[in-house]
Amino acid sequence: MSKSSRKSIVASFGMLSAELESKLPDDQQQAAPPAPAPRVGAGVIGATHRAIEEIRTERDLLKALVESGGGAIRELDPSLIDPSPYPDRLPDDDAAGFEAFKRSIETEGQKVPVQVRKHPSSPGRYQIVYGHRRWLAAKQLGKPVRAIEVEISDLDLVVAQGIENASRQDLTWIERALFASRMDDAGIKPRDIYAALSIDDAELAKMRSVYRSVPIDVIEAIGRAPKIGRPRWLEFSKTIANDPESLSTARQVLSEARERSSVSDQRFQRALEAIKPSSKVDQDSTAISDASGRKLGAWKISPKEVRISADGPLGVEFVKFVGDELPALIERFSRQREN
Known part of the structure; x- marks a missing residue:
């Protein structure tokens, strides 16, 4: 298989998953709204149309394979499946959402299969390409998980996972940045990171400024921070970059916040307030x-x-x-x- 066809098939996996998931009830998945199309030249438009037609053809073949059975969908013991080596989610403070998701699978069944590959170093085991929540729900329910097995390299796995992530609206900014970090660590080229996360060079530069300044343990201690967007994460990372000693303060504050069972957004805010440079001291201070x-x-x-x-x-x-x-x-x- 040529390099170009291999990449387009990877893209098709993500598009197929997004198409199938768009048919689920609202409580399971929400289809992402189409992004506005930028103005581009006629040559680019023509090449894009040809690429789209190729992807549609491959997507239709994949969809036909899924719908016809053909050995494509299997039921696997979830205990034989390991998560992706490139996790894209941080722990969630609110377990209610996942519990509702799990109940929907228990009552209505798993309508969209997960994608897995053979584990590269553990015979008889599998790794998830994407579909971690469905796998975890099936595992906790003690039910087999419906899965499609694909042959995919580490590079294609992380790109396919990123493509699937791009169609989801529930990943927070820091989760997307952390996934970009893991692609960076895996040696993924910037152009593939752009494609996987639907971002440009400027956005990747901002993400890098955060995950190269803020250690992973601090990000994980904060968590998903769903209400904290890019500007405040940039402020947080800039503060740490300018004063590396502030990391010890942030870690201490986050440890105490965990003990108080505060939520992710609150943990971020407390850590930021603790390390922000004091404004000019007023005469009354x-x-x-x-x-x-x-x-x-x-x-x-x-x-x-x-x-x-x-x-x-x-x-x-x-x-x-x-x-x-x-x-x-x-x-x-x-x-x-x-x-």
């Missing part, structure tokens, strides 16, 4: 230091609010201490008012 002279931060009081800013990990501990002491202060305030 007062430095806070401990008995040995170590600076903890600063505080400022106005008629309507008191602001305390932390300086370093010790300052973060102090702010947490003040928060824990607030109930006792309120009680003292109430007693004083009564007297």
Whole structure:
């Protein structure tokens, strides 16, 4: 098989999956709206039309193979399947969505098969190309998972997974950036990353500025952060790039946030606020230091609010201490008012 046909078949896998999933009820999948077409030259349009016709032909062949059975769809024991070596999701704080998804599979069955390949190093086992949620749902339900087995290289696997991701709306910006990072680590060429994630050079540069500055353990500690978009992630990474020592503060804040069972967006916000450079100290601000002279931060009081800013990990501990002491202060305030 030629290199060009191999790539177009990989693209067809993603398009076929998107087409099949568009037939599911809204609670299982949502079809992505078509992206507006940019203005391009006539030569490019002609080449694009020819490529689309080739893809449609291959897609129709694949679809016919799936619908006719023909040994294409198999039922596999989910315990024999391992996730993709290039994960594209971060842990989700809200388990309710997945539980609803799992119930729909339990009651209505698995309508769209997952795609798997033979495990490259473990005979008798498989790896997921895509369809991780369907596989996990079947595994937790104790049911066989319906799967299509394909022969696919590591390179094609990660590109096919990216193509399938591009049609999904539920991946957050940082999940897409993290997937780009894994493609980068796998030696995928930038032009293939562009195609897989439907992004351009400028967007990949922004993603790289984040995942090359923010360590993976910090990103995973924050999680999906569905309400946090590109601008705030760029601010977060820029702050860390300018002050590498702020990483220890971020890790400490995230560890404490985990213990408090805060959600992903809150964890991001707390970490960002803890490491952001303090704005210029107003004349009314007062430095806070401990008995040995170590600076903890600063505080400022106005008629309507008191602001305390932390300086370093010790300052973060102090702010947490003040928060824990607030109930006792309120009680003292109430007693004083009564007297």
